[in-house]
Amino acid sequence: MALLDILIGRRLANRESAQGKITTIEGLPAIGLDGLASSAYGPEAALMILLPVGAAGLNWIAPIMLAILIVLAILAVSYWQTIEAYPVNGGSYTVASKNLGANFGLLAATGLMIDYVLNVAVGISAGIGALTSAIPALQPYTLGLCLTVLALITIANLRGTLEAGIIFAVPTYLFVASLGGVIAFGLWQTFLTDGIPTPVVTPPAVPAASEAVTLWLLLRAFASGCTAMTGVEAVSNGVRAFRDPTVRYAHRTLVAIVIILSMLLAGIAILAHTYHVGAMDQTQAGYQSVLSQLTGAVIGRGTVYFVTIGSVLAVLCLSANTSFVDFPRVCRLLAGDGYLPRDLAAPGRRLVNSVGIVWLAVGAGVLLTAFGGITDRLIPLFAVGAFLAFTLSQSGMAVHWWRQPREGGRRWLNHARLAINATGAVATGVSLAVILAAKFTEGAWITVLVIPSLLALLKAIKRYYDQIDGQLVNDTPLKITDERPPIVIIPIRDWDRLAERALRYALRLSSEVIAVHLTQLEGPDTEEHAGALRRRWHDDVAPAVRAVGLREPPLVQISCPYRSTGPLLDFVVHTQKRHPGRAIAVVIPALADAHWWDYVLHTRRVRRLESTLLREGGPDLAVVIVPWTLEEPQP
């Protein structure tokens, strides 16, 4: 696969190879980036829902954000405990599987897989939203830009060069510093002006209200805002990556992520209110993302503005990138348990990463195309999977504490822990219910349909492997009844080097060898060619075999229209009938496929013949492939 090697290179390393190395400083970008990036689209998603109520909506963004922050705090404390209890791998799949059973684990994994796909689509579309806010001329090319970024990230991940490291650290800290600085400056201005700051660049006026504020609207805004919490679970998946003492570093990183995220979310909500920044329709010309309006209002459209928006773009694209590491990891876990093709379970290989990356890229590409690269249309599908996984993970933790020994001095501690995770489960469960109810008709139904379909597929694969394993069980003692060598059949086209190799090998396997020449019906030289082969066989091949005392192999010529495999198969069946109970071996000389074009131009025929023989030839037939290496022909 030389071409592929050139295009996508050898896999060099991935985030997990940093196992046991990182501290909080490196952990914040490597593991927290995804969670922090959510602040770029979460508040905007909530504001978008509040759009129809006009300026009144801006009064409600702070209370809604408060509710979101409360859930986030509960989630943080819950995950603190998860990290302690599962310091090796505390992913939702593992926690739910161990405590709630395989089905719930699988449900959590399915939810996460869906959300990884959505995370790619939302991250990229929000990043391009930031870009088109800064450079409005690019706005008509939104979808094209999204797909280009997706293609670049995909190729980069297939090459394996995007590691957690400086590439993650610089944009993450730049993002926190610049956006944090803008927010701090804005809050300071708000404080100085008693809550009525003068924007440097006035944001577009919030359109007049067309609807009244209802509880339903606020719930929908909350549901959309919950997308700001996606990615928080990452620390519990990646504890192994930390340096000793791993749990302490993981705890510190979790706390750092949640505090920074909370401050960003709270700051954005307050400033959206004081600077009168509302969401805008991304499909309309002149679209400005909330962060773009906010930054412009606080600091003007100077260098700081472009640095901030640039870091937002970078962080969002890298946040999409984290799915490219997490998705294959979940696939590998599932494959190891037999829920996906087993050969994906090998962690040392590029295969699982490549297959997973391609699936992820195709899924995200389909979503981006279907929804035109517009973040707002993707949001209703998002967060369902994440909150499903949150809820199952927290419920699993609650069961975990419940099952701890009830005796001994630390009984009250287990009770407290149970209470905390149970609260987490209820909070995320209620949020999930709100998200589902509020977003169902707007797109969440797609997620609700896809999750059980995927679940059913995974379970069907598992059932397939279980059935095979059941059939393979071998309880009876071995009894060997027939050790006669097989009758060997060699299909040949001509007395060439391939045929010679096949015959030499066949004579090692058995004294009963039959060469079958499939003559073609068409063409005027057919009979001449067949005659020449017969003479060659009679004059050269047969005597050489006799010379070493072996039985002379007969040459059978069968006319075979169109090089089809049918007549050969008929001959095999015929031979089986004449020698009942005897094993048959068909020796096929094959070019070893050193290049992909060998496969297309040559090997595929051998493979097709092999497959047909194995499928149709019955249980007593084996296929022997004798390789023949070319002296490097180039097409």
Add this chain to the structure above:
Amino acid sequence: MALLDILIGRRLANRESAQGKITTIEGLPAIGLDGLASSAYGPEAALMILLPVGAAGLNWIAPIMLAILIVLAILAVSYWQTIEAYPVNGGSYTVASKNLGANFGLLAATGLMIDYVLNVAVGISAGIGALTSAIPALQPYTLGLCLTVLALITIANLRGTLEAGIIFAVPTYLFVASLGGVIAFGLWQTFLTDGIPTPVVTPPAVPAASEAVTLWLLLRAFASGCTAMTGVEAVSNGVRAFRDPTVRYAHRTLVAIVIILSMLLAGIAILAHTYHVGAMDQTQAGYQSVLSQLTGAVIGRGTVYFVTIGSVLAVLCLSANTSFVDFPRVCRLLAGDGYLPRDLAAPGRRLVNSVGIVWLAVGAGVLLTAFGGITDRLIPLFAVGAFLAFTLSQSGMAVHWWRQPREGGRRWLNHARLAINATGAVATGVSLAVILAAKFTEGAWITVLVIPSLLALLKAIKRYYDQIDGQLVNDTPLKITDERPPIVIIPIRDWDRLAERALRYALRLSSEVIAVHLTQLEGPDTEEHAGALRRRWHDDVAPAVRAVGLREPPLVQISCPYRSTGPLLDFVVHTQKRHPGRAIAVVIPALADAHWWDYVLHTRRVRRLESTLLREGGPDLAVVIVPWTLEEPQP
């Protein structure tokens, strides 16, 4: 491949299976449809070029069409002779290969292949142009409709149900009758009104002139109009399809096609002039194809209008369909000569048709998408390939007559024939030069780039096969030096039925059998499992082998991280080193893949292992695949 069978069915029959059956009546739709359909876009393409000169352009359409009809007449006489000289297969590839050499034949074939792809794109886009003329509300969905029709035609052809027959005959004759009737009625009206008929529905006014009439403009209009001649060569490819006397029926069909096509083209040109019908921009709202404007002007937008436009739509889509029969046929011819993967050469199989159909559909889909489904943008790419093939075919015929015996009574006849085909070659050659010059910057450069690239690819494939064939030549007499049986290695995971089958087969092949158990590093049960297997081997397997007097096969356990093939390969190399000169056989038990999911879920691993062993294991290693059929597990 049960899923594929359901989706695309078994191939039932194709146009060629009608061999020796059809007469002129059936031949006109089956073979002439493509040529006749060209009248629906050829005149419009010429009028489109004349658009900038306004009403003056309508005075020039008749002379331009006259030039086109002269070339068409020359072409018809030339092909009359080709049919006579090559009554079996007079396709451009065959005629050019035989008379001008393989390279020119290949060039003709390449030109034709490109034009088949373009014929699909142009046919469909012109058909949808007719549809959106009749139902303007559909106009914004032009590209979507084009791709839908392409998908339907592709699936229909993969199923193999679109045969020449009633499906072709009804639309073709309806098209000729309705459009011919409209033209005849229009000409009659023109005659009655002394050349100034009153349109029933007045066509949109031809826009005012923005340019002057130049010779260059007229040449460009001629070049675009030449697309009306594509498809005329079909009779010479399909002579075999006719009933005896084949040549006479083929001649009649050719004449019928050319006369009907000429009358349609001439009629459209005259009426466009008298009714003031100009071309319109397909990308603008309110687009009306020339035939739609003309029919509306002559007869009004009543039932006859919708019948006529409906037949135009049907004939154009079916004309796209003819490429789906012709393209795989050319692929098959090329594959038979080693210019495409050899397994495509088998005419009895679905493979070549499926592969060819998919290539064609992808090519046409890319073209339609890239050019937005707008006929006018595709026209510059079109006709280059066809006129290249025409020119090469006619030149080939000229050489054919030149090489005929110069003596005897029919010498003058050969001279006359030579003159006719030479005239054809010159006429089509000049047309090709005009098309290339006039259309180069507008898109013909794409065709000019693609043809040599494709040619280079075909020649590279041929060179590859020639190299292989050269290396395979076997001149030395056979001398058998070593007939010792191979050392057989069986990789096993467990003592299951697969392992038992492999061992039974291995014992037939050799007395030296080694079982290799690749234990996995991870997992707590690894050592336990390895020990259990050792005990089972010692207590059950080894004694059973000893009982029949064979040498006891050792069990080698190697720890193997991540199920990779590396350690097994190392063991093979190690064994080869310990027994230099001995052949090695690796026996792999494999599930016979009865379903495609068997391949994905199981067989692929075996195939990968097999490929790795064959590629890396050296020339003395063979792989023996022992099939094991499942008792129908369903995923």
